[in-house]
Amino acid sequence: MSSIVPGPQKKIGEEIDAARSGAKPLDASALNPSAPRQEQLTGLDDWPDSLRAAIEAEHARVAALDSNRRRTADKAVPELVHCLDALLDEIAARLQSDKPRLFGKSTPAADPSPEVAELLGIPSDELEAPGRGEHRTAQRTIKQLRAQLKDLETTPDHSRLTRLATFTIRLAVVLDAAPEAATLAPLALARFAEGVPDFQWEKTFPEKLAFWQEARTTLTTD
Template identity: 55%
Template sequence: MSSIVPGPQKKLEQEMEAARAGEKALSAGDLSPTAPKHTALTGLEDWPDALRATVEADYERNTALDTGRRRTADKHVPDLVTGLLELLDQIDKHLQATKPGLLRKGSTAEAPSAVLAELLGLPTDAVEAPPGRSEHRDAARTIKSIRDQLKSIEIRLDPLAKPIPVDHAKLTRQVTFVVRLALILEQAPAAAALIPAALDHFAEGLPDPQWEESFAEKLEFWQETYEDLAD
């Protein structure tokens, strides 16, 4: 014996009729039966505010994208951009603090380890060549370029401006790079010496395995790295 399973709309009508008759209470889930269940992001309670807010905004954006809700994803972009700009400011401060010529004569800065280079997706020999003035200038220009690109997204989301679709793939690459670098700098300031190399790697568009990873995979890496570098 076969039976016909009512579609979502028909089922909703049946649920509403039952509710009107007092046979069943109508829940919010009944009103939107196809809406995905939302799970709050946890485990970031001890993270710095800017880093946590950025990751949370990206989580909301990716959750919406994964369920085909692009407009909802776009709504989370302003908070994400705000967080990324703040993280870029922090990265820039680290860069300026390691600018050649700032150290006193005879003093030396802590050299980054090969482990930090690997975490940043750089070859281990990146730690062997301290960046010079030209590398710092290039790094500063790249930070400005990323900042300008992010600010252009803010303009696009202006309700009075001509709507231009957000390039979420490009934004994902920017998030992946900025969050990883900011997180490692937060836990290991010695990684500041690798900022020019990391920015050059990003500016050149060199392959980064994390670009293709899911948000869940990147989140696991971020959390493990944050904890491991704290030890």
Template identity: 65%
Template sequence: MSSIVPGPQKKLEQEIDAARSGAKPLQAGDLNTSAPPQEELVGLEDWPESLRSAVEAEHARVIALATNRRRTADRVLPDVVRGLDGLLGEIADRLQADKPRLFGKAAPAEPLNDIADVLGIPDDELSPSTGRGEHRAALRTIKQLRSQLQELETSHEHSKLTRLVTFVVRLAVVTDSAPESTATLAPIALDRYAKSSPDTQWDWTFDQKFAFWKQTRTALTPNT
């Protein structure tokens, strides 16, 4: 009995379907049989699943774009979109959870300047407390970003998605590692993004951003 070996295109589709179903992690080298083998990302073992999957999907997309495989990048793009949407949902949940004790709260006991610097927030934009207006605006911005992600899933605007990845993953890393800072800093960061405030990390390579995300988690996560 003869066996039928799937062609490269069919094999690619099978690899992506298996990754989306959770049956097999998607590796950058799986995306194209002619693509050079890619190193796996190291240092994600203790990351939350939502962050890890979003970063891994983004890595696969970036590698595909860097090796001139636009169709492959387009195929991976929905995985990146879903990952970012999940992270934005978690940030919104954290803001909602903080709401009962947020309003009228005094400034945090610990200064947030260092964490604000991680998010690209200048010292002169720091606010000692967040009111209802800022809180509602932050949730509206998250809703708008999630709508943008839905549009990107069909428009395939990779440059715009790269900016969203840069912002959302960084904010998610801070929210996960220093959740007590979310109520104060997330509204400011979201407002800056909505206003298209300059962000030097937009021009960073994936490797630079990945190293920064890992350093941030190491610096902000309390020792256990």
């Protein structure tokens, strides 16, 4: 009895579909069968699906780059773009839902937290509650970032992807763990749009992951 073995492209598609559904993390070795097996991430079981998927997609891309498999890294870009786009959707929705708290007359918003600002790389001397103008600018910046993602999916620039993924995942981690941090999101978005250097850009993926996990633990236990 003969059997039909799925071709390489079909297998890649199945792996990406499984990653998007949350059934299994995206493995860079699935994008390139000759690649070494990718180390599985741990400690993300109780994280939101969207965040976990984005971190796993970024891990797949970075693992390929670290082992000099540029073509495999390029193949990992569409899934990463999809995941980051989903996170930007959530960030935009959080900003929108936070408007009554920020600008409502009956319940004034609390001052931005210096501790949370530090997690986002915002200096304490720049802390200032955003006004409506800054809030609108933040929403426009999110649209611009989504447009950049589309460009990067077509023509991958891994340095830009690293910066964008690092920023988006960190902001999403903080907003998920501390929704009130939406007050700081316009400041964080403005700094990124202006190209202000970020302390996490040059960190290794394991260092970033440890930071994200520690930040989430700190914010959810306070």
